[in-house]
Amino acid sequence: MVDFKDAAFGAGHDHIFLGVGHEKNERKTWAVIALCSAMMLVEIVGGSMFGSLALVADGLHMSTHAGAMLIAALAYSYARKHATDSRFVFGTGKLGDLAGFTSAIVLAMIALLIGYEAASRFLSPVPIHFGEAIPIAAVGLFVNLASVWLLNGGDHDHGHDDHAHEEEVQKIFAPSGVFAVSIFEDGVPPVFRITPATQTSRLDATAVSVTTVQPDGTQQVFALADRGDYLESKEDIPEPHSFTAIVRMPDGEFGVEFEEHEHHDDADEAATRDHNIGAAYIHVMADAAVSVLAIIGLVLARAFGWLWMDPLAGIIGALVIANWSYGLMRDTGAILLDMNCDRRMAENVRHAIEDLGDKVVDLHVWRVGPGHMSAVVSVATDETQRDSRFYHALLGRFMGLSHVTVEVQPLQTAA
Template identity: 25%
Template sequence: MASHEHDRAAEQGERSARKLGLVAAINLVGFIIELAGGLMFGSVALVGDALHMLFDALAYVIAYGATVIARRSNPGGRWSYGLHRIEPFAAFLNGVLLVPMVGYLVWESYQRYLSPVDIDAGMTLVLATGGLVINLASVYVLQGGEMSLNERGAFYHLLGDAGASIAVIVSMLVVMYTDFLIADPLTAVLIAMLIIWSAIILLRESGAIFFQGSPVDVDEVRASIEDLDGVETIEDLHIWALSSQISVASIYVEDATSSLEERDSLVADIHDLLTSEFDITHATVEVVAESHEHTLT
């Protein structure tokens, strides 16, 4: 069973790495195009969208590196579970990296509010539309199937990017038809708010793993195990996650079995339940009879 779960995790890691690498390349190209356009045509909103793409691309590069390292690290020795903890660490780092970008956008938007500048709304509109196409292409690459924590982080980033591109498009239409130049810095502030929201989601999910929050409902797991034939009580139950794809449990059960074969069967049933119903791939189950003879597996 352990070998099968490691193979599945390796396959998911390889798929995740390919997706994140491709999305990073797409967004780096989009960043260069939008940054050049924003500087040439005077739009701070487009510059903001470009920076959003840059930091997202850097986030994907970090996530890609973390996924590759975790995939290539073999459990054993000092790292008994491999290096899968790199995944939530990279996701947390990505969330932190979003903060300086927000500060820059808010500051630049304030300067543009004080001193509005002329904007080539037509060309900015074209580039913003291209940015939206890039975001949608990246979403298409990531969507489908079960996503890892870093893939979900990238997905949230891309949704924010798509929203930011739409906001830039709308603001440029406003500038074109009303000459309301302040729409540009106001849009940049809106993009900054989207970035903050992305950071909160990413920090919350990665933080839950770092602080050993349970990825499943512990009471539901307890009730399901207690419903198994042969289980008297659960004396101790702990569930936590190493990464978004590897959950771990430690269970201390008092049983009512009458033979070693029945006890072994109960342990196997508990493992099967944890894997099939709750996707807990690593579990230590200790079964204790009333005579306090121990079985640990």
């Protein structure tokens, strides 16, 4: 059994699986804590000086807001300081997910507290001091929006650095049917895919090939493998993706044009998402949503005498927070339990090996940090020259596959 860490993710076997935006997100979180702490002190001191209980109460609420952010900040700091600690078998990349799960529990408790308070006010209405409550809610909303901006960094980053090509599709109208030809890249090296547009259209992978012709005349031939619903090239497509592709089929040759296009951030990719900064972001968004609902409820209650609007807004806010909490708890819990959050990666690893005629006996793929996947694979082969180093080199082309363990055994033994 041999471990291997691809050089693309740093030299040596260091098990550092922190997200690329780790230090930047850590600074953002501490900035939000500083803002909330300053606002907390102003409200508590100002409320005490001017005798405003509502102002003091909002200051104490702001302290819980800063406390929740502290969970994220300490997780970032601890993960960074102990990234090389050998006691953590697969590094500290999952610490952010643990912090996110903890924040989800805190959010759930806040939702329950808001819901309980709102239900109590439905049953026993209390007088509302609109002159103080509305400005305080407005100030709270301003602080929350400022926190959202700080966590966002003004660039909608959220700690993602992975890029993927949009799937560009060209169609071939052949006597045997209509086929879609595309360049597919989603966390894996780009490959050609040929998909029948109708159920009756079928292709034999051995009778089809794709030849690319670059503007300088350079040509490359791509063999195809049958993936069931589509054919996929066995070789990766090198950059740039600007060429004429000649698709050779039993009933003729067909040319399609591909042009290089822009990359985009895939903010929903579970394998690369930083749940720690995501949890902090959800917390301030939840607080902002509650502030908006509170302002609406207070304004309507003051204008029309609908005192029930204030607790109703609280219940709606509690339901919104509970829903966000559940989603965060589900996503982070799955990672902490080592569920495979990127099945496409596992599928591509299996295909890369079995396309060579070998057999994957056992395969496990899981996330060890934002943008870092680990794989344990047992391969059976009758090629005596193929050792673990061969498969490490083969799998090293997959983006995000940072840690690979390979076991090689004779094919007869596996059978």
